[in-house]
Amino acid sequence: MYAFFRISCSISLCLAVLACDRKVPSHTAAFQVDLPSQQVGATSTQILTRVMVNVTGEGIQHPIVGIFEHHCHECPGSTGLTGPFELFVPKGNGRLVQVLAIYENTTLETMSFNYGDQLVDLSGDKEIEVEVLALSSSSREGQISGRYLTTATSGPTGKAAAYYKPPGKPKMIVDFSEIINGWFDFHILDDVPLTYVMEPSGQILFADVSLSSMPALVSDRVMQVAVPDQTYNVHATHNGSNFIVDESRDYHGPDEVFLGWFGPGATASHYACYTGFDWASILYRVIDHDNSGGNTAGDALERICQDSSCTNTMYFFGSTVDNTQLSRIAGGKDKSGFCSNPADKFLTKLHFEETYFDQERNSHSGFMGPFRIIPPLTSEDHPGYLSGTYSVTGKQMTLNWDLLPGVVDGANGIHGVAVFYRSGMASWSDLEMYRMNEGYDCHRAAAEMSHAGTTGTNSLVINNLHHSQVNSTGVMVCPYRDDGGGRHYFSSAATRHFGDYPVGIQPLVALETNIKTDVTAPIDLNWAITGGTPPLNYAMVSGGGTVNGVTGVYTPTGAPGIARITDADGATVDLNITPVAASTYFDFFSSFPPGFGLTRGGPAYHYDSDGILVTASANVPRWDYDPGDCLNPTQPRFCAPRGLLIEGVTTNEFAYSTAFDNAAWLNFAYDPDITPNATVAPDGTTTAYLIEDTNKNASNNDKLFYNNFTGHAAGTTLVFSVYVKANTSTIMGITMQEAGVSNSDLFVDLANVTTNNTSKPHGVEKLPNGWFRVWITHTKTTTNTMTAWIMPATSATSFSPTALGSIYVWGAQMEINKRKYPTSYVATSGSAMGRVADNLTTPGPAFFSNPFTSTILLEYYNPGDHTTKMGTILNIDQSSGGGADYLRVKGGVSGGANMLVNQSSSSIVDQTLAPTSKGMGAERLAISFQPNQFQAAINGYDKYTGTAYTPLTGIAYFSLGEGPSLTDQMDGNIRKLIYWPDVLSMTALQSLSY
Structure with missing residues (x-):
């Protein structure tokens, strides 16, 4: 069935x-x-x-x-x-x-x-x-698929309910389907009429529709195709003489298919198209495993047949009707006469794809949800809705799909697709665990799988995917709309498990064989090659050093020489290794290296090694730790060091950062129940408040309500943060509201540590003892007043007046910050309070023993979500106030690092590297420069090589964590600085930065 x-x-x-x-x-x-x-x-x-x-x-x-x-x-x-x-x-x-x-x-x-x-x-x-x-x-069952047009170019988007009316009884909902800008596939039955209705608008798409009623709609716009009762998808393997059937799957699709254009927007120019002759081939695919060009032992054959042994194969009949064949019954137009222009496909013409019949969901219609079917990538592949090509060198999987024309439409379609993936999936069945009816549970995927990004285009790259992981990686491409303050995913996701299908393999080729690298630091051979068949398996043939066969990481001996290495395909790579020793290796985790110091004109907060928020006095460095990455749950916790915290000036505009029973936080219509000093706060004092939503206001959430921030110009970015801890409520929310403008909302599930906000930068920082710091940003579009809310109980995706429960709160902060993430906490009690900037002093230009030919490795921490812009990280300059010649590294507009080189006041390098972050928020940037060459790599993936470079002259100033004139502090942590008085190869830069 x-x-x-x-x-x-x-x-x-x-x-x-x-x-x-x-x-x-x-x-x-x-x-x-x-x-x-x-x-x-x-x-x-x-x-x-x-x-x-x-x-x-x-x-x-x-x-x-x-x-x-x-x-x-x-x-x-x-x-x-x-x-x-x-x-x-x-x-x-x-x-x-x-x-x-x-x-x-x-x-x-x-x-x-x-x-x-x-x-x-x-x-x-x-x-x-x-x-x-x-x-x-x-x-008997059937399927209607195609496009329902309410206008000439658009159709409805959302959920369609299938209603069934038992005789003499009220109608009831028996199924839900999706429709995206009119594109749909609905199920029908014989003698059991269904009515498809858009929810919640009530628009009727099909009334009392069944297999017996559909022929009345058949026309040039709608065609009817029948599937034989006996249909089998057969797999056979060649034994050296013949193909022998080893698997036969009984067809379980619809008995009849109706493909076409429906609704008031469909016109006489819309056609359903078919192959207008008999004996047209359907699935017949020979897989030539050994690439011999002929049928040899081990090759495979896939075919649709009339019986399980495939003694009678099946074809498509477009001219006449044969009950033993896949046959057009009525309707439609011959492709050769009316549908020959490929540009019309999916615009005014729909094609019945007999060659793709029964190979993917709805593949005979050529689409599923918002996706068009794409042809096989290789002879061993099959048509589908998602393909991928893999780069060993880049550790990247480039995913491709094909969205239907016009389906990305903010008014009538989707806003884009989100890509989720997981490595370590043994087979397709692991991906099928996310199956939901005929689609996939994208909301669950968003919570459990890695997020590669969102796009409105037909391609996206998964970074940081090692070749050993490719064959165990499952991918889900989920259509979505951002409506009502939250993200709604459609279940018609394009999926693929790349252990089952190839990923665009090319021959193994060496990219770089003369490698100048650190004396002892390992290098990743995958940065030096391209192509190959994942997973690659390396082995030493001759020479010094060792290689890990799975990861491809080569460890040199420290002496120059040739290392010959092979992989599983028999390709050989000769590496000419030249070691270079670093002259400087500094870290900034617990003390200053020689020549460094710090000034700051006042106290400031940071986390200690137990994850407790503590104060550092004026001019005392803040050796910061990650409160969410600790070895032990109780003291001593041994939290991971984040490095030296360098921040600029900021002000907490909340006059009362912890006194939530002050009138500034209360608006009597929405007040929650408030209990002061209810539990231990993130700073170790018993000063946290308990706030509870008891549903005092039946039409709104009980909430803390800080009213009437004023004086902010349009374009000002505000960051709202607060420390929260679950009590009887585990789902809470914070909001910034600009009068007359839509809210910036964040809803947080504190039990599962998930958020529901997609349109604004936001985040959740984990602390010990169940505490979290949650934050949301808002960029003003007017000069209107601002309001901030803290809601102890909401639903997971929106406001919920019926939600009840309590949470603990402490340390609210509202600051102007173009970085779009919160800086360290600033306590207030009665008025807004500020924090002054950190200034890191350095050894100056003497740090560079060879300013003309150098390699620098910087490791730093970005407290944002790695798509936000930090301040200046490194500055090498002609003067402290900013000269005509400089080399400067700043945060990229969308994360990563922006490298700027000026010579004689002219820009010769302006390059941003912005890949996914390394774990724990740490970024590693490796830069090398010499006459006519400037190279850089960040976190191993994104890289840059330029030739328009002349060495800087007259270097007089060197700073870390701030720009010229002690401004533009990085608002993050310096972790490591390593210097080589020579130029290392790109393979080494990528390996060192990974």
Whole structure:
């Protein structure tokens, strides 16, 4: 059977309201529905495959729907869906509970529908019996796919509910589907009419539609294709003489397919197109594993056939109807006559893709969700919605897909796609754990998988992916819209597990063989080559040093010489190694190197090695630690060092940073219950407040409400941060509201450490004892007043007036910061207070023993989210006030490092390297320069080589963590500084910065 309802005698259904000791809000009832997993008859057994429950009644504005589905009911040995099935609904009398259960006979491919309903009281604990009776049956299923146009160029976007009306009963929702700017694929049945309705607008797309009603819509715009009863996807392997069938999968798709254009915007210029002759080939794919050009032992054949042994192959009949073949029944236009212009495809023409039939979801229609199907990448690949090519040198996977034209549309389509990935997935089945009905749970992927980025284009690069990880990597490309203060993901994700398919392999080629590197530091051979077949397996052939066969990391002996190395493909690389010793190695974790010092005209906060917020007095350096990366949960915690903290001037504009019972934080309509000195704060004092939402205001959240910040010009960026800790509430929120402008909201799940905000820079910093520092930014567009809120209880994605519970709060801060992340805490008590800047003194130009030919490695910490701009990190200059010649490293506009070289007041280098960050927020930047060459690499990945470089002359000033004239402090941490009086090779720069 197909996937629509992946659900005779009467059945007794037990509906039980659960006891009060369950952790269920007092105004909510949790109840369970239970059904037998099988119906055993005289001649056959049916298994339960789908249960649909609707609850309606007073105070329930829209039906509460529960859909429970067996995702592998056709797998061998499947015993059916097992209950109980649980729902949560508001308590009350007069609740109508409707239940529709579907049982399937997978041998006969039939379904029986069983329905029952009851008006029940859900105000207390009780068990209720509902009789569920056989209602109807169905043996055939179909699919409608294409585009529904409300105007000439656009269609609806969102959720479409499928309504079914049992005879003499109220209608109920039995399924949900997605539609994106009109692109859809819906399921239909024979003799069981469904009505598809957009939620919540109520727009009816198809009314009482079924297999028997669809032929009335067939025209040039809509074509009908029938699939034979006996259809098999067959895999065969060549034994040296013939192909021998070793696997045959029975087809479980729709019995009939309707492809076309629908809705009031579809016109006579829209066609559904087909191949207009018989015997057109469908799936027939030979995989030439040994690239011999002929059929030899081990080669594979995939084919769609009429029987499991493939004695009769199958074709597409576009001219006549043959019940044993994939046949066009009616409608549409011949491709050769009316659909020959490829530019019209998906604009006014839809093509039935018989060559892609049964190879991917909806592949015969050429699209799925917002994605067009893309051809096979290699002879061993197959068509799909996502492909990838891998670079060993860059440790990068370049992903490609093909979005339908016009589907990225803020008004009617999606805003873009988000890419999630995970390495260590053994097979495709690990990716299938994210399966949700016919799509994928992208919200779960966002919480559990690594995030590669978002885009509105057809490509994105995954960085930091080692070749040994490629074959265990699963990828999910999720369409999304940002609506209502949160991100909504569609389930029609493009997915791929790259252990199952190749990733665009090229021959192994050496990029750099003469390598000048550090005396003993290992180098990664993957930076020196391109191509190869992942995973590469290296081995030493001759020469000094050692190589790790899996990682490709080569450790030199410290002496010059030739190292010959081979990989699994037999390619050989000769490396001419020249070692160079560093003349300076400084770290800034607990004390100053020679020649360095610090001044600061006042006290400032930082974290100590126990993760406690402490104060450093004026002119005392802040050796900072990461409170979220500690060895022990209790003292001594041995938190990881972040390095010397260097920050500029800032002001906390909250007059009361910890006194949350002060009138400045209160607005009587929304006040939460407040308890001062309720627990130990991040600074180790018992000064944290408990705030609780008790639902005083039925239409709004109880919240702390700091009103009327004024005096900020348009374009000013404000950063709002506060320390929070869960109590009875684990989901809280903070907001900045500019009068007359949309809010900047952040909703934080403190239990799972996840956030729901996508449009503004934001973050969560973990501290010991369950504390977190949460923050959100807002850039003003007017001069209007600002308001800040702290909400102790919300939903995970938005405001929720019914959410209840309490959290602890401490240390609120509102600061102007163009960096778009918070700086260290500034305490206030009665008025706004400021922090003065740090100034790091250095040895000056004497640090560079060879200013004409040098290599520098900088390691520093970016407290932001690695897409925000830091200040000046390194400055080599003609004067302390900024001369005509300088080499300067600043934070990139979107993260990373911006390298600037001026000579005679003219810019000769202006290059930004901005890859993903290394762990723990640390960035490593390696720079080398000599006459006619400037090279740089950051974190191993992004790199740059330029030839327009002349050595600086008259260097008189060298600073770290600040720019000319003691300004533009980096607002971050200096960790390491290493100097070589020679130029190291790019392979070494990438290896050292990784």
